[in-house]
Amino acid sequence: MKKLKVTMLALAAVAFGSFAFKGIDGGTITGKVTPADAATEALAITGTDTLKSPVNDGAFSFQNAKSGTYTVIVGAKGPFKPATVTAVKVEDGKATDLGEIKLTN
Numbered sequence: 001m002k003k004l005k006v007t008m009l010a011l012a013a014v015a016f017g018s019f020a021f022k023g024i025d026g027g028t029i030t031g032k033v034t035p036a037d038a039a040t041e042a043l044a045i046t047g048t049d050t051l052k053s054p055v056n057d058g059a060f061s062f063q064n065a066k067s068g069t070y071t072v073i074v075g076a077k078g079p080f081k082p083a084t085v086t087a088v089k090v091e092d093g094k095a096t097d098l099g100e101i102k103l104t105n
Contacts, residue, residue, distance in 0.1 A: 025064045025092075026063075026064040026065045026066050026067065026092055026093075027065050027067060027090040027091050027092055027094045027095065027096060028061060028062060028063055028064075028065060028090075028094075028095045029044055029061070029062040029065055029070065029088060029090060029095075029096045029098065030059070030060065030061045030062075030095065030097050030098065031059070031060055031072070031074075031085075031098035031099065031101050032058050032059050032099065032100050032101065033055055033058045033059070033074055033100075033102075034100055034101070034102050034103070035058070035080075035103065036055075036058025036059075037058075037077075038076050038077050038080040039058065039060075039074050039075065039077075039103065040055065040075035040077060041053065041054055041060075041074075041075050042054075042055055042060040042072060042073070042074045042075070043072065043073045043075070044062045044065060044070045044071070044072050044088070045070060045071045045072075046068045046069060046070045046071070047068070049066065051065060055074065060074070065090045066090070067090055067091050067092045068089075068090060069087055069088065069089055069090075070088040070089075070090060071084060071085070071086050071087075071088065072084070072085040072088050072098065074101055074103065076103045079105040080103040080105045081103065081104055081105065082103075083101050083102070083103055083104075085098055085101065
C-alpha cells in the first residue's frame with residue numbers, strides 16, 4: 001500500500017511539473033463585425049505570415065498568434081467594403097480585442 005501511495009505521488013508530481021513549465025503559445029486577436037452577415041472572413045498579416053479566421057455571427061478570433069504587430073483585414077460581401085485595422089499589437093499570453101469593426105458601403 002505504501003508503494004502505491006509513493007507511486008501515485010510521483011505520478012502527480014510529474015504531471016503537475018509538465019503543466020507548470022508548458023510554454024506560452026502566443027496571443028489572441030478577437031473582434032466583432034457589424035453588420036454581422038456582411039463579413040466573409042478575417043485575415044491577420046504580419047511579415048510573411050497570414051492567419052485566417054471565419055466570421056461567425058459577426059465574431060472572429062485568431063488563436064496562438066505570434067507576438068508582433070499585425071494588420072487585420074475583414075473581407076466583406078457587396079455592397080460593403082473590406083475593413084482594415086493596422087498596428088494591432090500581440091503579446092504572448094495576452095488577448096487583443098479590436099472591439100467593433102463597422103463595414104461601410
